[in-house]
Amino acid sequence: MLWKGFQKPKRLAVDQSTLTDKYGIFWAQPFERGFGTTVGNALRRVLLSSIEGAAVTAVKMEGVLHEFQSIPGVVEDATDIILNLKQIPFKLAGDAPKAIYLRADQPGVVTSGMIEADGDVEVLDKDVYIATVSEGGKLDMEMRLKRGRGYVSADKNFDEDLGIGFIPIDSVHSPVRKCNYTVEAARLGQITDYDKLTLEVWTNGSIAPADSIGLAAKLLKDHMNIFINFEEEIETGTSSSDDRKPEIHNENLNRSVEELELSVRSYNCLKNANIQTIGELVQKTEAEMLKTKNFGRKSLNE
Incomplete structure (x- = not known):
C-alpha cells in the first residue's frame, strides 16, 4: 500500500x-x-x-422582565449578572436539563458557591463572583443548566417549555x-x-x-x-526506539477475559488461542489477533 x-x-x-x-x-x-x-x-x-459540556442557557430573576433591567438593592444589573453566570464551570450528570437556584437576601457578595442544585450538578468553582447585594436588597434566581457543544446563541436556547419570566442567554459549553x-x-x-x-x-x-x-x-x-x-491491511512494520513503554503494574491485567463481557464468538476465539487473562490479551498486536481462527475485524473492534 x-x-x-x-x-x-x-x-x-x-x-x-x-x-x-x-x-x-x-x-x-x-x-x-x-x-x-x-x-x-x-x-x-x-x-x-x-x-460536550454544561452551561446556563436561561435565567429567571425575581422582578426582572428583560436582561437590561436593574435590580433594586443589587449593585449589578441583569446584564452584568448574566455575564458573570457564564464564567461558572459546571459538571452535569446525564443528558436532561436541570434547574438550579440561587437565593441571597443578606447584604454581601454573592458567589457561585451559593448555588443550590441536586446531586446531578456540581459547581466546579465555588468562588466565581456573581453580584453584590446591598442593605434591603434581594437576589432570587432560577437557572436552566443544559449540556451542549461549543457556542449556542440565545435564540437557540429558547426552549418551548421555558416558563414565564425566563430570559434565554447565549452559552459556551466547551x-x-x-x-x-x-x-x-x-x-x-x-x-x-x-x-x-x-x-x-x-x-x-x-x-x-x-x-x-x-x-x-x-x-x-x-x-x-x-x-x-x-x-485495511494490518501493517506489521518495524518498531522504532519510541515503542518502548514504561512497565505498568496493574492488577486488572491478571483478571480473566471472561470478565470483559465479550460476545460468545469473541470469547471462544480467545479461549481457542489459549488467551486466559487480560494481560495476555493486551500483549497481542492487531496482526496477531487477526491471524486467530474465526477472529475477524468485528471481534477486533469489540
Whole structure:
C-alpha cells in the first residue's frame, strides 16, 4: 500500500510533573513530515468546538422582565449578572436539563458557591463572583443548566417549555478553555526530518485533559471512517526506539477475559488461542489477533 513504511507514533506521552485535572502537556512522535501540523490542527479545532459540556442557557430573576433591567438593592444589573453566570464551570450528570437556584437576601457578595442544585450538578468553582447585594436588597434566581457543544446563541436556547419570566442567554459549553499545539523536528536513528507534536490543553475541570484529547480523536476517527472504501491491511512494520513503554503494574491485567463481557464468538476465539487473562490479551498486536481462527475485524473492534 502507498502508506507502507510510514512512521507513526505508538503512544501519547504526558508530562506528569505538570499534569492536573485542568491542565496537561502531551506529545507524540515520530510523525512523517507535515503530519504533525495536520493532526495537531485537527485535534485543536475539535477540542475547542466539539467536546460536550454544561452551561446556563436561561435565567429567571425575581422582578426582572428583560436582561437590561436593574435590580433594586443589587449593585449589578441583569446584564452584568448574566455575564458573570457564564464564567461558572459546571459538571452535569446525564443528558436532561436541570434547574438550579440561587437565593441571597443578606447584604454581601454573592458567589457561585451559593448555588443550590441536586446531586446531578456540581459547581466546579465555588468562588466565581456573581453580584453584590446591598442593605434591603434581594437576589432570587432560577437557572436552566443544559449540556451542549461549543457556542449556542440565545435564540437557540429558547426552549418551548421555558416558563414565564425566563430570559434565554447565549452559552459556551466547551469544557476546553484553551489548546495550543507546536510541531518540532524529531529524530529517529540518523533521520532528523520527522515531526514531534506537542499539545497543551486547559479545561474547566469537568473533563480531564487526557480524556478531552481522547474524545476529540475518537470524533475525528468516526468522521473519517466513511471515506475508507476498502479493507485495511494490518501493517506489521518495524518498531522504532519510541515503542518502548514504561512497565505498568496493574492488577486488572491478571483478571480473566471472561470478565470483559465479550460476545460468545469473541470469547471462544480467545479461549481457542489459549488467551486466559487480560494481560495476555493486551500483549497481542492487531496482526496477531487477526491471524486467530474465526477472529475477524468485528471481534477486533469489540
